[in-house]
Amino acid sequence: MLELLIAAAMLAQTTAAPAPALVSPEARALIASVQASIDQEQARQAALPLPKDDAERLVRLGRLDQIPRRVALSFDYSTLPQAERDAAMRAAFAPIEAQDKSNREALLALLPPEGWFLRSRYGDKAATSAFHIIQHADTAAQERFLPALEPLVRAGEFEGQNYGMMFDRVATSNGRQQRYGTQFRCDGGKWRPYPIEDEAGLEARRALLAFPDPYAEYKARMQSGPPCPQTRSPPPPGMKLD
Template sequence: MIGLLMAALLGGAQPSPLSPQATALIAPVRQALDAERKAQTALPPPASDAEKLERMGRMDQVGRRVLTGIDLTVLPLQERDPASKAMWAPIKEIDAENQKALLAMTPPEGWFLKSRYGARASQAAFNIVQHSDLSLWRRFVPVLEPLVTTGEVEGQSYGLMYDRLAINEGRPQRYGSQMTCKDGKYVVDRLEAPEQVDARRKAMGFPQTLAEYEAIFAQYPPCT
């Protein structure tokens, strides 16, 4: 709504409404978010920051789980980008809410340690930061790195965030966790020393080789 208002104030054209087909196709994403929000509203207030993080983590994931099964290539080409943006919009709203709440909760030691908050809450915090932006990745990657050796952070989690930061800074990724869309298929984005990637993945606790990881994405609907 804010974006449309700003476009109008600046004289920009408002986007065309989606077709009924596109609207129905992406509707499950918002429905899943609304259902989770309703379920959480019915609960008592969280008893701790750990419980609050776990709830935030469920909001972070529920729309994304639905989204991965939606095939936008069934739409006419001109509708795919607008439908994608509309599909992601409610998820981005949740992301912004979660990031604001997480930053307000961040403890003095700089991270939500598993030994203090529990594995689920710590993982939820990671997912929220992973779905944020360059400024937060730059802030938290150096914090997470030493915590891998103490067991407070999963090596795979650190690897995922390291790769995302690297790709967004224009550098090759190290662990092969970040995919890009090419010719309608997900492929591994640019990679540092590809011949060593499986050894690096194993050292960080990734459960699959790079080839096995790519095979998972081969099962996804075509990307746009």
């Protein structure tokens, strides 16, 4: 789903300070709602029986990854005065960054000997949750797993589209062109793609990984929403579109 593709749109890599006084009451309410969504999901999970297996543990971690992002990304930051946007975005994503670290540590503790969570063993929901957690980690974590994932795509044990997104995330984080057209950045209030290598061969590469739609349709959907939150300075590396 599109909401899963934009899950990491504005995740700050640096620790964000609490919202300063200049942030409006509307932005403060949004910031508080992000932490509240984490607290509510943690309380919900605490009331459940213990997970029956690691697959269920991963699915629960996946909810803690996705739920606060949906809250944070539901707010149109472009409605804020320019001077407030950086502070509001960083403050809103600070609790998400803290939860990401906790999720990553929990995932690594569950890592099986073969090095990844196979779809045939853990199921699609758990495998997708694991992908989101690493996709929202730092570049070093993504680089650790990326080489092992390519053969799993060929074996049907890792979703090709997810591999393409992680490949592009690593490439753009390291200043290289992306290969599958999955990474966008805010430019002039619109989501625009990072440079793409050999754009003439893009559709063939996407087809090899079974992307569900042509790039032109994907790009059109990315750019069909409200203006993206242009900041006064280039965003940190983690504030990218998935």
